[in-house]
Amino acid sequence: MNLILVMIGGFFGAICRFSIGEWIINNNGFPLSTFFINMIGCFILGWFLTFANQTNKVKPAFTLMIGTGFIGSFTTFSTFSVETLHLLQKGLILTAILYVFASTVVGIGLAYAGHKLAIIKKEK
Known part of the structure; x- marks a missing residue:
């Protein structure tokens, strides 16, 4: 059953990723679509896992479907x-460094922001 839940989440995550990737135009060599998708995923996963762990309202199977399935296929480390x-191969060294730095720092920051938002929501 867990495999089916991951497949369902993965199916919808991949469709969302593809759709958003088609909508966002990459600019000046910077892979904006992948960056944007991964940053959304960092925020959502930070929020969702914190919310799921702090409340007993989210079943583990649903956490698996959303966290592993949906977000796992929505975001992409391999494409990054x-x-x-x-x-780097195109000689866009500064762009590559900016992409890696921004993805790492902003991604962790957004995961933290999602985490904090879940805590704030719980306390209200």
Whole structure:
């Protein structure tokens, strides 16, 4: 049953990722679509896992479907890595460094913001 839940979440996460990726235009070599998608995923996962762990309202199966399935297929470390490699191969060294730095720092910051938002919501 867990495999089916991950597949369902993954199906919808992949569709959302593809749709948003088609909507956002990459600019000047910077992979804006992947960056934006991954940042949304960091925030949502930070919020969702904190909320799920602090309340007993979210069943573990649902956490698996959303966290592993949906967010796991929505975000993409492999595309981030390959895009960084392509930037380096094109000689866009500063863009590659900015992409890695921004993805890491902003991603952790947004995961933390999502985490804090879940805590604030719980306390109200």
